[in-house]
Amino acid sequence: MALYKRDLVWWMSVTYNGKQIRRSTETEDKKLAHRIFDKLKGEIAEGKWFEKLPGEDYTFEDLMKKYMKEYSAVNKAASSHKRDKSIVTQLVGVFGDHYLTEITPAMISDFKVKRRTDGVSPRTINYELTTMSHAFNIAICDWGLVSENPVKMVRKEKVSNNIERWLTLDEEKKLLIASPKWLQDIIIFAINTGMRQSEILDLKWSQVDMDRRTLTIFEQKNGEVDTLPLNEMVMRLLQQKRDASVKDDVYIFPNTLNQRKENRVLLTSFYKAMDRAGITNFRFHDLRHTFATRLVQNGVDLYSVQKLGRWKNVTMVQRYAHHYPESLRSAIEMIDGSRKPIITILSQSV
Numbered sequence: 540m541a542l543y544k545r546d547l548v549w550w551m552s553v554t555y556n557g558k559q560i561r562r563s564t565e566t567e568d569k570k571l572a573h574r575i576f577d578k579l580k581g582e583i584a585e586g587k588w589f590e591k592l593p594g595e596d597y598t599f600e601d602l603m604k605k606y607m608k609e610y611s612a613v614n615k616a617a618s619s620h621k622r623d624k625s626i627v628t629q630l631v632g633v634f635g636d637h638y639l640t641e642i643t644p645a646m647i648s649d650f651k652v653k654r655r656t657d658g659v660s661p662r663t664i665n666y667e668l669t670t671m672s673h674a675f676n677i678a679i680c681d682w683g684l685v686s687e688n689p690v691k692m693v694r695k696e697k698v699s700n701n702i703e704r705w706l707t708l709d710e711e712k713k714l715l716i717a718s719p720k721w722l723q724d725i726i727i728f729a730i731n732t733g734m735r736q737s738e739i740l741d742l743k744w745s746q747v748d749m750d751r752r753t754l755t756i757f758e759q760k761n762g763e764v765d766t767l768p769l770n771e772m773v774m775r776l777l778q779q780k781r782d783a784s785v786k787d788d789v790y791i792f793p794n795t796l797n798q799r800k801e802n803r804v805l806l807t808s809f810y811k812a813m814d815r816a817g818i819t820n821f822r823f824h825d826l827r828h829t830f831a832t833r834l835v836q837n838g839v840d841l842y843s844v845q846k847l848g849r850w851k852n853v854t855m856v857q858r859y860a861h862h863y864p865e866s867l868r869s870a871i872e873m874i875d876g877s878r879k880p881i882i883t884i885l886s887q888s889v
Contacts, residue, residue: 600635606674618737644692661696705829717815733830733848745787
């Protein structure tokens, strides 16, 4: 048993029937917290106390509303918060009316199987399970609603990252011809920057430095701020789009009302262009793979690819290494440069 402080409020930690229970004393006064804690210990000793967490009266829908308002909206980037909304809608449709203490690993496993049967990708199913698990973890640690996370007992779907799809130059040409001008610009921009769909649609002119030929990204998956160099292709595209009267707070790829273009509008047009071009088995996100693949094919080292694509570590870009085996040749031949005297001796002895 212990009394500890979380932020300004004192909390109690007790072990009851083999389970660790944490409950707030709802006071910042240490002396009062000790009296509440002593009373609790007395009730446990007399057998009068039993565990009843708020989660017993909390539905899953209640939890997700609280999660979206108090966590997702505050701590996540706008694009991630928007994705959470879609995921939560799916989850609430299945678990919404159930009380938190009623949700079991078996129910979650059934949900996973149903989603798989409906043709949902393993990656999407894992996103849904991760969001659900995160909400339960916060319900345990921050809000004291429940004591267990049922999602932890359910296995994630196996996702294969071994096969990456990228555009050939011929496919790129066909896709651009099949696309309207505004979509052509976005495709070219994506292939030459490796930026994600939402990052591109979120871009404003204030993030571009035309003189330095750089672009700054503020809201990212890793929470960092990065300034990236822009190549000649992207600079030409931006110079064509840039107007002297355009303000810095205007989106670079806006809709017809100069507001942010919706992701679904972009994807709908993109897949229609794909059909017209006769290109199959390709997603918008694969333009990012195309960016990385072309860098590697042109001899760019994986560390530079990681930095340009803003991947978390080099391990995440090692999947592209096979695209340029000749890079290994240039690496091994570097040894020759430091051993020229030995090579000279060998050549003279033949």
